[in-house]
Amino acid sequence: MFVNDPVIIVGAGLSGLRTASLLTAQGIKCSVLEARGRIGGRVLSKEVAERPDLGRFDLGPTWFWPRYERTITKLVKELGLETFDQYNKGLMLFERSRNEPAQQYVMPEGNVERSVRFIGGVQSLIDAVAATLPTGTIQLNTQVTSIRQEGNGNITLEADGIRDSIRASAVIITLPPRVVARNITFRPELSPDLKTSLVNKPTWMAAQAKAVAVYDRPFWREIGLSGLVSSWVGPLQEIQDASPDAGAGALFGFFGMPAKTRQELGKEKVLKLVVEQLTRLFGPSAANMKALLYKDWSSDPDTAVAEDAEPLRDYPSYGPPVGLESWGKKIIFAGTETAYEQGGHLEGALRSAERAVSELVEL
Numbered sequence: 329m330f331v332n333d334p335v336i337i338v339g340a341g342l343s344g345l346r347t348a349s350l351l352t353a354q355g356i357k358c359s360v361l362e363a364r365g366r367i368g369g370r371v372l373s374k375e376v377a378e379r380p381d382l383g384r385f386d387l388g389p390t391w392f393w394p395r396y397e398r399t400i401t402k403l404v405k406e407l408g409l410e411t412f413d414q415y416n417k418g419l420m421l422f423e424r425s426r427n428e429p430a431q432q433y434v435m436p437e438g439n440v441e442r443s444v445r446f447i448g449g450v451q452s453l454i455d456a457v458a459a460t461l462p463t464g465t466i467q468l469n470t471q472v473t474s475i476r477q478e479g480n481g482n483i484t485l486e487a488d489g490i491r492d493s494i495r496a497s498a499v500i501i502t503l504p505p506r507v508v509a510r511n512i513t514f515r516p517e518l519s520p521d522l523k524t525s526l527v528n529k530p531t532w533m534a535a536q537a538k539a540v541a542v543y544d545r546p547f548w549r550e551i552g553l554s555g556l557v558s559s560w561v562g563p564l565q566e567i568q569d570a571s572p573d574a575g576a577g578a579l580f581g582f583f584g585m586p587a588k589t590r591q592e593l594g595k596e597k598v599l600k601l602v603v604e605q606l607t608r609l610f611g612p613s614a615a616n617m618k619a620l621l622y623k624d625w626s627s628d629p630d631t632a633v634a635e636d637a638e639p640l641r642d643y644p645s646y647g648p649p650v651g652l653e654s655w656g657k658k659i660i661f662a663g664t665e666t667a668y669e670q671g672g673h674l675e676g677a678l679r680s681a682e683r684a685v686s687e688l689v690e691l
C-alpha cells in the first residue's frame with residue numbers, strides 16, 4: 329500500500345482547502361489538486377481593474393447566517409476575520425411591471441434574518457484557510473481526469489497537464505458531484521447506483537449569474553433606499569446592496585432570466601439590460617458606474633454541467649453519495665452538496681470537510 333503517499337484532495341474550493349487544513353493540523357500529509365488557475369472554486373471576490381482601492385466584490389457567495397451556521401461562525405472567529413452586517417436600512421423596491429414605477433416598501437423591523445459579510449469579500453476566508461497550509465500543498469491548473477484503484481489496493485490519479493500519474497494513500501473528492509460524474513473516469517467503474525446518486529445532486533447556484541455594479545459611493549442610501557429590490561420584470565430578480573463596509577458603493581443582482589436566455593443573448597446584451605433596469609429603479613446616477621462585473625456560473629465547466637442550466641424547483645436532497653463500498657473507503661466524497669445539513673452553503677462545504685476528515689481518520 330502507498331501508506332507513505334499523501335492523501336490527495338481533489339478541488340481547492342472552501343471544502344477542499346478546509347479538508348487540507350484539518351488533515352495538516354493532525355499531521356497527515358496531503359496535497360490539493362485544482363483544475364483552475366486560482367483557489368476558491370465558487371468563491372470569487374474580484375477587484376475592479378486599475379481601481380483596487382474600491383474594494384473586492386463577490387461574484388460567488390456573499391453571506392453567512394450566524395444564527396444557523398455554527399461551523400463557519402466559529403471558524404471566522406478562530407481565523408480572526410473581520411466581518412460586517414448586510415446593509416438593509418431604508419426602503420425596499422418592488423418592480424411589478426415595466427409600465428408602472430416600482431413600489432416602495434418599509435421593511436418591518438426584525439423581519440430580515442441577520443446575514444454577515446466579509447471585509448475583502450469571501451475570498452478573505454479562502455485566503456485565510458489556504459494560509460494554514462504548508463507551501464506547495466496546492467497544485468493549480470491540474471484537472472483530475474481519472475482515479476484508479478489497482479488490484480493491490482493502491483490508488484493512482486491522472487490529471488491534465490501532469491505527465492506522471494499521482495499516487496495517493498486515499499482520495500477526498502470535493503467537486504460538485506455532477507462535475508465528478510461528467511469529468512472523472514474511475515477504475516473500477518462506479519456502480520450505477522453511485523453514478524445516479526452523483527447526478528441527482530444538482531450543483532447549488534450553478535444555474536445562476538451575478539452582476540455587480542460598482543459606484544464611488546452608495547448613492548441610493550442618500551435617498552432612503554436600502555438597495556433591496558424584488559423584480560418581476562428583470563433581468564435581475566433580486567438586487568441587494570453589495571457595498572464594501574466603507575467607501576465605494578455597489579449593487580449586486582441575481583438573475584430571473586434563465587441561464588439559456590443569458591447564453592443566447594450573450595454578455596454584452598445581458599449587461600445592457602442590467603444597466604437599463606438599475607437606471608429605471610435607482611435613477612440616472614445608476615448609469616454612472618465605475619465598473620459592471622459579471623460572472624455566469626452556468627457556463628463555467630468547473631462548476632456546472634449542461635443539466636444545471638435548468639433552475640432548481642425544490643431544495644435538492646444533499647448528503648454523501650451512496651454505493652462506494654467496493655473502494656474500501658479509499659475514496660471519500662466531500663464538497664457542499666455532500667453535507668447532511670446546510671448543503672449548498674459555505675457552511676455545508678465546511679461541515680462536509682469535517683465529516684470527510686473524521687471518516688478518513690477512523691479508517
Ligand SMILES: Cc1cc2nc3c(=O)[nH]c(=O)nc-3n(C[C@H](O)[C@H](O)[C@H](O)COP(=O)(O)OP(=O)(O)OC[C@H]3O[C@@H](n4cnc5c(N)ncnc54)[C@H](O)[C@@H]3O)c2cc1C
Pocket residue numbers: 338339340341342343344361362363364367368369370371387388389390391392470471472473502503504507511512532533534536537538625630631662663664665672673674675676677
Ligand atoms: C452565485 C453564487 C452565490 C452564492 N451565495 C452564497 C451565499 O451567499 N452564502 C453561502 O453560504 N453560499 C453561497 N453560495 C454557495 C457557495 O459558493 C458554495 O457552497 C461553496 O463555495 C462550495 O464550496 P465547495 O468547496 O464545496 O465547492 P467548489 O467551490 O465548487 O469547489 C470545487 C473545486 O473543484 C475544482 N475542480 C472541478 N473539477 C476539477 C477536477 N476535475 N480536478 C481538480 N479540481 C477540479 C473547481 O475548480 C473548484 O475549485 C453561492 C454560490 C454561487 C455560485
